[in-house]
Amino acid sequence: MLRAERYRHFIEYFSTNQPNAETELHYGNPFQLLIAVILSAQCTDKRINQVTPAIFRDFPTPEALAAATPEKIFEYIRSVSYPNNKSKHLAGMARMLVEVFHGEVPSDINDLQKLPGVGRKTANVIASVVFEAPAMAVDTHVFRVANRIGLTNKAKTPLASEKQLTEYLPAETVRFAHHWLILHGRYICLARGPKCETCPINWFCRYYEHNHTEAALRRAEAAKAKKLKELKKKKQLDIIAKELKKRSVDKDI
Numbered sequence: 001m002l003r004a005e006r007y008r009h010f011i012e013y014f015s016t017n018q019p020n021a022e023t024e025l026h027y028g029n030p031f032q033l034l035i036a037v038i039l040s041a042q043c044t045d046k047r048i049n050q051v052t053p054a055i056f057r058d059f060p061t062p063e064a065l066a067a068a069t070p071e072k073i074f075e076y077i078r079s080v081s082y083p084n085n086k087s088k089h090l091a092g093m094a095r096m097l098v099e100v101f102h103g104e105v106p107s108d109i110n111d112l113q114k115l116p117g118v119g120r121k122t123a124n125v126i127a128s129v130v131f132e133a134p135a136m137a138v139d140t141h142v143f144r145v146a147n148r149i150g151l152t153n154k155a156k157t158p159l160a161s162e163k164q165l166t167e168y169l170p171a172e173t174v175r176f177a178h179h180w181l182i183l184h185g186r187y188i189c190l191a192r193g194p195k196c197e198t199c200p201i202n203w204f205c206r207y208y209e210h211n212h213t214e215a216a217l218r219r220a221e222a223a224k225a226k227k228l229k230e231l232k233k234k235k236q237l238d239i240i241a242k243e244l245k246k247r248s249v250d251k252d253i
């Protein structure tokens, strides 16, 4: 199947079945989403949703968070991954919002990346979710699932994956595709043990085509038979070598 066809099926399937896919992080405004996304690096959304209500309650504005020390913030996020770094990032991010961006979350991806704790992925999430920009945030799920389905080809880095996805997807679809891929990766196309047999999109998935179709099974059977034949041959050669060695020892005696 051509890559363009896979894209067409991907868009058709998800825009029909998950037209309103969105982030599972809880937030009430751009500042709160920024906090949640910074915290979510290497951590689950479920865990982040457990700690953010207290942060949002006690630090409702960039000014309030900017006035807090990293040690104080640490108390709120000690149960998430990398709490030391993240508490420093949150304090630094709030200070920069106040001092440089007039207390507003910037919409520009380059400006967003100037904020402590904000890399390209986080900047793209904010740009797409808050400002509805055609920005593709590539996290581990997006990277893996896009590659398995065959939307990306030989993309070695998240940036390469992002470039291919934004090149092929219509601009108005990019921000939804991000959530489609994340949710599919989180619940069906798992890193270990993807649920291919029950996956609703297996009929246009490259990974499925290569690993589960009849042709793929025949290939696997043929490879197994070849391997067995090689092993058998090696075993016979070992027996002959042993026999020859034994004969030469008998002769010497």
Ligand code: SF4
Binding pocket: 148, 149, 188, 189, 190, 194, 195, 196, 197, 199, 200, 201, 202, 205, 206, 207, 208
């Ligand atoms: S068929 Fe398997 S590899 Fe392909 S998208 Fe579905 S779960 Fe992932």
